[in-house]
Amino acid sequence: MPRYAPNKMPSGVKRRYFELIRSGVRGSVAARRVGVSLSCGSLWFIDAGRVDFTDVLVSPRFLSQDDRIEIADGLARDEPVKVIAARIGKSYQTVYREIARNSKPDGGYQPWYAHGQAHLRRRRPRPRVFEADPELAAVVAGLLEQRWSPGQISRWLRRRYPRRPRWHVCTETIYDAVYRGLITPVSPQLLRTARTYRHRRGRGRSRDGALRQCTTIKPIAQRPPAAGNRRQAGHWEGDLIIGAGQRSAIATLVERKTRYTILVPLPGGHAAAPVADALISVFARLPAGLRRTLTWDQGNEMFQHARIEQATGLSIYFADPHSPWQRGTNENTNGLLRQYLPKGTNLNSYPRPELDRIAAELNDRPRLCLTDRTPAQLMRRWHRPWSAEIRDDP
Numbered sequence: 001m002p003r004y005a006p007n008k009m010p011s012g013v014k015r016r017y018f019e020l021i022r023s024g025v026r027g028s029v030a031a032r033r034v035g036v037s038l039s040c041g042s043l044w045f046i047d048a049g050r051v052d053f054t055d056v057l058v059s060p061r062f063l064s065q066d067d068r069i070e071i072a073d074g075l076a077r078d079e080p081v082k083v084i085a086a087r088i089g090k091s092y093q094t095v096y097r098e099i100a101r102n103s104k105p106d107g108g109y110q111p112w113y114a115h116g117q118a119h120l121r122r123r124r125p126r127p128r129v130f131e132a133d134p135e136l137a138a139v140v141a142g143l144l145e146q147r148w149s150p151g152q153i154s155r156w157l158r159r160r161y162p163r164r165p166r167w168h169v170c171t172e173t174i175y176d177a178v179y180r181g182l183i184t185p186v187s188p189q190l191l192r193t194a195r196t197y198r199h200r201r202g203r204g205r206s207r208d209g210a211l212r213q214c215t216t217i218k219p220i221a222q223r224p225p226a227a228g229n230r231r232q233a234g235h236w237e238g239d240l241i242i243g244a245g246q247r248s249a250i251a252t253l254v255e256r257k258t259r260y261t262i263l264v265p266l267p268g269g270h271a272a273a274p275v276a277d278a279l280i281s282v283f284a285r286l287p288a289g290l291r292r293t294l295t296w297d298q299g300n301e302m303f304q305h306a307r308i309e310q311a312t313g314l315s316i317y318f319a320d321p322h323s324p325w326q327r328g329t330n331e332n333t334n335g336l337l338r339q340y341l342p343k344g345t346n347l348n349s350y351p352r353p354e355l356d357r358i359a360a361e362l363n364d365r366p367r368l369c370l371t372d373r374t375p376a377q378l379m380r381r382w383h384r385p386w387s388a389e390i391r392d393d394p
Helices: 011-022 027-034 038-048 065-076 081-088 092-102 111-123 134-145 150-160 171-180 272-283 305-312 324-337 352-363 375-382 387-392
Strands: 235-242 249-255 261-265 293-296 315-318
Touching: 011 027, 011 065, 027 038, 065 081, 065 092, 065 111, 081 092, 092 111, 134 150, 134 171, 150 171, 235 324, 249 272, 249 324, 261 272, 261 324, 261 352, 272 305, 293 324, 305 315, 324 352, 352 375
Parallel strands: 235 293, 293 315
Antiparallel strands: 235 249, 249 261
């Protein structure tokens, strides 16, 4: 049997030796098959540190065992890192990071040792944060029951517990824990989307079906700049949330500056006349400073917009067809409300006190766009709390 110094054998011989070890062959048998002594193979095994895992390439983005062998051979020949990187098809920054992360304690780069270190780091043996900390899971579960979003919870944890860095979990960590059931049993009530699994991203929506007005309307392009820059209160966006079978509806109004939300029940239906009566009733009770403009989509429920303008002093503008982003504040709010008012339900079954409670809970949530202040806080800075007056009316 040939006997050579361990570090003088070609890389192909070492690669075959470690392939045999990973396939379950004993060290003595693997050494004999590649033509080296048992002691030589043992030195390779000890030098590598760990080679008993299955070598599976996770993604072409990651370095393979062959890539690390090429790096080691290139370093042994004193080649520049950029030359090595070009040969294996990776960026030179990737090769620099690989050498810094996975070199041995003595500073030498051994490809099988480096591959084993990368494998150990990828395994993530530490437990997940919500599994290791039941107290944190209980705190997050309580906020989810109050219908806080994972983003709001993540920011609140950093503000409330600045000296507990382990509690500073990111939004995605909370989502992952929710879908895995680590915080509380998975249910549609946990998240505003009512999803119990990770949803595939994508639009999946049709742009057909929008309704146009049959009367003279003012397009959103004519809306005053004060309504667009959010520097002045009193500019609103509105829309309808439709119930099961299109037999019930609720009007939603959102103030653009403060994001303050008002829910308007429509027990008489969502045709043009009852919608106009309901909006006139709500806006007539608001202070004059909060009755400036209203932006709506081009739906037939606003056929009597001229009557609304005459009765309230509002100027009503209409978004372009198939352009929901022009009323982004209202569209976002409607998405939040679907956690309370799921699709496929009879919206007439929600009494006015319940709608007021939902709106109050939504207005008391901290918002990232408001630097974590609440819509209710901002509204109190501009006008006295008039929402109680609306709730007291029959």
